[in-house]
Amino acid sequence: MGRTRLESEEAVASFNKYFDGLTREQQNNYAPLIWVDGKYEYGEPRKASITTYEHCMSCGGSYVNFRATEEGDCPDGVTINPILHYDEPLRLNDINDAGTNRDT
Numbered sequence: 001m002g003r004t005r006l007e008s009e010e011a012v013a014s015f016n017k018y019f020d021g022l023t024r025e026q027q028n029n030y031a032p033l034i035w036v037d038g039k040y041e042y043g044e045p046r047k048a049s050i051t052t053y054e055h056c057m058s059c060g061g062s063y064v065n066f067r068a069t070e071e072g073d074c075p076d077g078v079t080i081n082p083i084l085h086y087d088e089p090l091r092l093n094d095i096n097d098a099g100t101n102r103d104t
Contacts, residue, residue: 002068002085008053011082015048057081063088 003011019027031042054063063084074080 002063002066002088003053003082005050005053005084005088008050008082008084012048012050012053019045019047053082053084056083 019030027045028042029045031045033040034043055061056063056066058080063086066083066086068086
C-alpha cells in the first residue's frame with residue numbers, strides 16, 4: 001500500500017531524530033550494502049530521506065510508474081520498501097525521475 005508524502009515526511013523526520021541520538025557505533029547498524037568491485041560492502045550510515053519513498057529500493061523505479069498492490073503481489077516473507085502512493089501529486093523532479101508524465 002502506498003503512503004502519502006506527508007506520512008513519508010513524518011517517518012523520515014522521526015527516524016532522523018532517532019538516528020541523531022545514536023552513537024556512531026549504533027549508527028553503523030544502518031549502513032547500506034553497496035556493490036563495489038564485484039562484491040557487497042557496507043557504505044556509510046546515512047539518515048533517511050524522502051527519496052527512499054519516491055523510488056523502489058530494488059529496481060529504482062519511480063512511484064509514478066507503480067500501481068496499487070493487490071493480494072498475491074508479494075509472497076509471504078519478502079521485504080519491500082514503502083513507496084509513495086501512485087496518486088500522490090507530481091512534482092517536477094518526479095516527472096524527470098520517472099522519465100514520463102502519467103497525464104500524457
